[in-house]
Amino acid sequence: MKLDNVSFSFHAGQPIIQNISADVVPGSILSIIGPNGAGKTTLLKLMANQLKPTSGQISLNNQFLAKMTRKQLASKIAVVSQQNHLYDDMQVIDVVKMGRLAKHHLLATVEDKEVLPYLEMTRTSSLAHRAMSHLSGGQRQRVWIASAIAQEPQYLLLDEPTTYLDIRYQSDLMAVIAELHKKENMTIVMILHDINQAFKMSDQLWLIRNGRLIAQGAPSRYYDEKLLSDIFNIPIHIVTIPNYGHYIIELTADSF
Numbered sequence: 001m002k003l004d005n006v007s008f009s010f011h012a013g014q015p016i017i018q019n020i021s022a023d024v025v026p027g028s029i030l031s032i033i034g035p036n037g038a039g040k041t042t043l044l045k046l047m048a049n050q051l052k053p054t055s056g057q058i059s060l061n062n063q064f065l066a067k068m069t070r071k072q073l074a075s076k077i078a079v080v081s082q083q084n085h086l087y088d089d090m091q092v093i094d095v096v097k098m099g100r101l102a103k104h105h106l107l108a109t110v111e112d113k114e115v116l117p118y119l120e121m122t123r124t125s126s127l128a129h130r131a132m133s134h135l136s137g138g139q140r141q142r143v144w145i146a147s148a149i150a151q152e153p154q155y156l157l158l159d160e161p162t163t164y165l166d167i168r169y170q171s172d173l174m175a176v177i178a179e180l181h182k183k184e185n186m187t188i189v190m191i192l193h194d195i196n197q198a199f200k201m202s203d204q205l206w207l208i209r210n211g212r213l214i215a216q217g218a219p220s221r222y223y224d225e226k227l228l229s230d231i232f233n234i235p236i237h238i239v240t241i242p243n244y245g246h247y248i249i250e251l252t253a254d255s256f
């Protein structure tokens with residue numbers, strides 16, 4: 001995926017994304033990090049064609065996203081957004097089946113067995129016949145991820161996928177992502193608030209502040225206290241832990 005001088009504003013004269021040019025390396029795990037309000041979700045929505053650039057272009061395999069049909073997009077890009085409650089009345093298995101609509105015309109023609117692997121992968125098999133409204137935040141999150149994986153996309157875009165997940169499921173989810181990346185060669189783009197998770201999981205980082213791409217590249221380049229302190233506007237300290245490596249500590253007022 002290629003972003004070419006992409007800018008976006010909700011209101012004229014108030015740019016949210018400013019002149020971003022970058023390539024997402026196919027088959028990589030890319031994490032987008034930056035402070036609240038930096039424009040990360042907006043950027044992810046532009047990459048999913050849910051928002052259109054005010055100027056500039058985004059293309060995938062040399063085809064402009066803006067020119068692709070919904071079905072073409074669904075076969076290439078799946079998105080897990082911050083949670084919505086639109087499908088609360090549906091059963092879990094049907095929500096996962098919705099992910100197969102890129103390959104079928106009707107939900108009714110998607111067989112249960114077709115989605116069982118995705119339920120298993122996300123440990124949601126036991127929830128298959130529960131209503132979405134009866135699930136916890138973390139369970140719902142895993143169902144949405146199952147539905148996105150069921151699309152078998154080339155690009156999986158995840159907006160803060162670990163929100164709502166306890167430590168065990170966070171680590172499970174990271175394992176699922178690593179597996180999809182390795183076995184299916186899926187390109188993963190995610191917004192992560194846990195900087196250490198982002199540094200550990202990713203091949204590539206995009207560091208965003210005020211709608212601008214401040215830095216991009218391999219995480220090993222960005223164990224840089226000054227750069228990270230400037231981006232997050234908070235003192236950051238990097239320590240080295242035996243058998244783990246670098247660990248980034250955000251020093252809040254309480255830490256002193």
Ligand SMILES: Nc1ncnc2c1ncn2[C@@H]1O[C@H](COP(=O)(O)OP(=O)(O)OP(=O)(O)O)[C@@H](O)[C@H]1O
Binds near residue numbers: 037038040042
């Ligand atoms: N629908 C909207 N209309 C107008 N402004 C918006 C809209 N959605 C977001 N914004 C503004 O755009 C800016 C970027 O928001 P965005 O959600 O992309 O940031 P973010 O980096 O994902 O933040 P967070 O880490 O808090 O989720 C913010 O100032 C936000 O208030």
